[in-house]
Amino acid sequence: MDHPFFFTWSAQSSVKPVELTGGEGAWFTTADGARWLDLGSLSYQVNAGHGRKRIVEAIKRQADQLCLSTAHAVFPAKVELAERLLRLAGPGFSKVFFTLGGAESNENALKIARLVTGRFKLISRYRSYHGASMGALSLTGDWRRTLVEPGLAGVVHVHDCYCDRCPFGQRVESCARECASHIATTMKLEGARSVAAVIIEPVPGANGVLVPPPEYWPMVRAACDAEGALLIADEVLTGFGRTGKAFGHQHWNVTPDLITCAKGLTSGYQPLGAVIVHDRVARHFDDNLLACGLTYYAHPTACAAGVETLKLYDDEGLFDNAARLGPVLRRELDAVAARLEVKTFVRGLGLLAALELEAPPPAWTRLGAELAARKLSLHDDGKRGTCIFAPPLCITEDELVRGVRGFGDAAVAAFGGRAGGAS
Ligand SMILES: Cc1ncc(COP(=O)(O)O)c(C=O)c1O
Numbered sequence: 001m002d003h004p005f006f007f008t009w010s011a012q013s014s015v016k017p018v019e020l021t022g023g024e025g026a027w028f029t030t031a032d033g034a035r036w037l038d039l040g041s042l043s044y045q046v047n048a049g050h051g052r053k054r055i056v057e058a059i060k061r062q063a064d065q066l067c068l069s070t071a072h073a074v075f076p077a078k079v080e081l082a083e084r085l086l087r088l089a090g091p092g093f094s095k096v097f098f099t100l101g102g103a104e105s106n107e108n109a110l111k112i113a114r115l116v117t118g119r120f121k122l123i124s125r126y127r128s129y130h131g132a133s134m135g136a137l138s139l140t141g142d143w144r145r146t147l148v149e150p151g152l153a154g155v156v157h158v159h160d161c162y163c164d165r166c167p168f169g170q171r172v173e174s175c176a177r178e179c180a181s182h183i184a185t186t187m188k189l190e191g192a193r194s195v196a197a198v199i200i201e202p203v204p205g206a207n208g209v210l211v212p213p214p215e216y217w218p219m220v221r222a223a224c225d226a227e228g229a230l231l232i233a234d235e236v237l238t239g240f241g242r243t244g245k246a247f248g249h250q251h252w253n254v255t256p257d258l259i260t261c262a263k264g265l266t267s268g269y270q271p272l273g274a275v276i277v278h279d280r281v282a283r284h285f286d287d288n289l290l291a292c293g294l295t296y297y298a299h300p301t302a303c304a305a306g307v308e309t310l311k312l313y314d315d316e317g318l319f320d321n322a323a324r325l326g327p328v329l330r331r332e333l334d335a336v337a338a339r340l341e342v343k344t345f346v347r348g349l350g351l352l353a354a355l356e357l358e359a360p361p362p363a364w365t366r367l368g369a370e371l372a373a374r375k376l377s378l379h380d381d382g383k384r385g386t387c388i389f390a391p392p393l394c395i396t397e398d399e400l401v402r403g404v405r406g407f408g409d410a411a412v413a414a415f416g417g418r419a420g421g422a423s
Pocket of ligand 1: 100101102104106129131132201234235236238262
């Protein structure tokens, strides 16, 4: 059937639409009556899970009270959400700038960095995704950027913390963390004190769950400090418990200057993003114009959804659940890897993990069919050679184990099992 709208990131004739009807917890349902186990949180956003009535009720209550807003408006949900975000970000953060999603958060973060530093260069990584708008896409390093270049002037891409296939030819046991020191070198080569900001995902998500070595973030922070550049943590995918902490960068005791977020902020129940700004940056705008704005800034129903989502995470201890189940997810993926005849890598932190392997396109097509037959939804990406797991944080251990073992069966059917390996 030809639909009267576009599907994103696809040649339209290749799309197989999915007719969503609802869901509950880690499961979503489709119009044909099927129940799918959602091991990918749709587009990585459903951290709280499907069918969370209390978020829907909060949206309804807010819509009844106040459904419209304007730039200088104040109302309780806006204040409470900002206060909650600042608490999650930790000491030193003092202001929130609201947006409608992840790309817009990064657009505004890069503008803030340019306004505050008076510099225009920006450093980001090749294996990154920062959003589809022109600025965010210029920061993006992966194939999506190259389709619409030239992008924003002044963006410089650097290599990744990709320990399994180190771009510097090193081994993590013996390297000098060239992936981090390379950023310091690049900043110097770009011209002394010319870089406004370095923007990195704490753990690059869609590009393969590249968990950095523990020294990485502290080294990048030190490099930024040495050059007077800001450090932006893109927490759009890793935020709100995905890696087992409120924000991914908190694993490494480093304080960025700006945190960008979206997705898990409302678990996708309303479109909302935010830039959480450290006081040392925020103070600049006490007397200087903040040249950023949007009509739907801090929309009331989105703020209400955000407040209720953050309360839900607290009430149900979902960040801790992600931390607890992370090792289970890794263990189960290691077991899948042991069953496959192809060479694999397993990486992960909290409820974000990847199985990487090399296989020809027909095998990836087979995997898609095998997963569909088992009603398992995850991010299987033949182009990058990765299967990425990011289930709702409310998933139970039993659901997770069953889901990953089902994935293992599908993977063996698609890629071939190891002779004599466990089945
Ligand atoms: C790390 C990261 N940044 C930014 C974005 C863009 O967010 P949005 O699609 O809400 O614009 C994404 C989306 O997947 C993301 O994963």
